[in-house]
Amino acid sequence: MSESTQVTSRAGAPPRGQAQAPGRRVRRQWIVAGVLLAAAIYAPFQLVPFHVFQLTMVLVYAVALLGLNVLVGHAGQISLGHGAFFAAGAYAAAIMMFHWELPYLATLPVAAAVAFLLGLVLGVPAMRLRGLYLALVTLAIAIFLVPLLKRFEEVTGGSMGLSLAKPAPPAWSGLAEDQWLYFLALAVAVAAFLLAAGLLRSRVGRALHAVRDNEIAAEVMGVRLSYYKTLAFAWSAMFAGVAGCVYTWVIGFVSPDSFPVTLSITLLAGIVVGGLGSLSGPVLGALFVMFVPSLSQDINEAAPGVIFGLLIIAVMYVAPTGLAGLAGRAANSLKKTLRKG
Structure with missing residues (x-):
């Protein structure tokens, strides 16, 4: 090869460090994910049942927030009615288990499908509305959900709700009930996060990002705004429905009062x-949703909502981009310190 050819090929190729950086980043992410998964598998064998239950609920909320992240964080839409999709999945599973005596695992795909279709229908307003107007429409969905569930008493159990038997661990597993429910939630959460990661790296994910960043530019590039906005609502609702289904397995009881309007606001x-x-x-948001309200109750039983609101303000003041952004900045600072040392 001639010298000029070598120079040309070197000029056309990125520097070695830049070419390897994405690969190293991906490997690092997989290593971190593997360590966290190993810790998650190990945890229920070292904790008391109540703490195992708390971690199980963190996984449930993480799946619900994963769907909301697709809608708000990646598609740029806002929803104050996500609790309604959560409730749809929970009641779909409960009704099938209570009235039809279906196996609990069979309720998961049906709950996901019900929530997905509901998201498609309720995603229609997203085609024409945005911002505060869209927020009001989704809030209305959460508001009329509770009286609607109470109205169809023969199916939903009305105000009394539906009591269900929790999934029993198989004899071969050697697990206690709380451990079995934890591993069910962990398996669903891992599958949901892998699905979301694949979705966001695909053409759909790139289209959602384009819609979020600039709708006019996205439309000029050929992105169908109405299609992808509705699809974002449907995918978001599906993840929430899956979380609601697992919630039914874990709690063994559903009632309209389990899904108040404040649930949607808390999830957002x-x-x-x-x-x-x-x-x-x-995941970080699920930890916040699970533990901060109870912490607020412990600090002041008379006004836990005030403490909860103040804690949100404090967190957002310290971490304007969220706890994930704060953790990223802390990791980068640690890397710079280690390199200097």
Whole structure:
């Protein structure tokens, strides 16, 4: 090869460090994910049943927030009615288990499909509305959900709700009930995060990002706004429905009062605090949703809502991009310190 050819090929190729950086980043992410998964598998054997239950609920909320992250963090739409999709999945599973006595695993795909279709229908307003107008429409969905569930008493159990038997661990597993429910939630959460990661790296994910960043530019590039906005609602609802289904397995009881309007607001606060547009954001947000309200109750039983609101303000002041962004900045600072040392 001539010298000029070598120079040309070198000029056309990226520097070696830049070419390897994405590969190293991906390997690092997989290593971190593997360590976290190993810790998650190890945890239920070292904790008391109540703490195992708390971690199980963190996984449930993480799946719900994963769907909300797709809608808000990646598609740029807002929803104050995500609790309605969560409730749809929970009641779909409960009704099938209570009235039809279906196996609990069979309820998962049906709950996902019900929530997905509901998201498609309710995603229609997203085609024409945005911002506060869209937020009001989704809030209305959460508001009329509770009286609607109470109205069809023969199916939903009305105000009394439906009591269900929790999934029993197989004899071969050697697990206690709380451990078995934890591993069911962990398996669903891992599958949901892998699905979301694949979705966001695909053509659909790139289209959602284009819609989020600039709708006019996205439309000029050939992105169908109405199609992808509706699809974002449907995918978001599906993840919430899956979370609601697992919630039914874990709690063994559903009632209209389990899904108040404040649930939707809390979920939105959770994903904003956790970090929009980040795969770690739903997990951090789920930890916030699970533990901060109870912490607020312990600090002041008379006004836990005030303490909860103040804690949200404090977190957002310290971490404007969410806890995921704060963790990323802390990791970068640690790397710079180690390199200097």
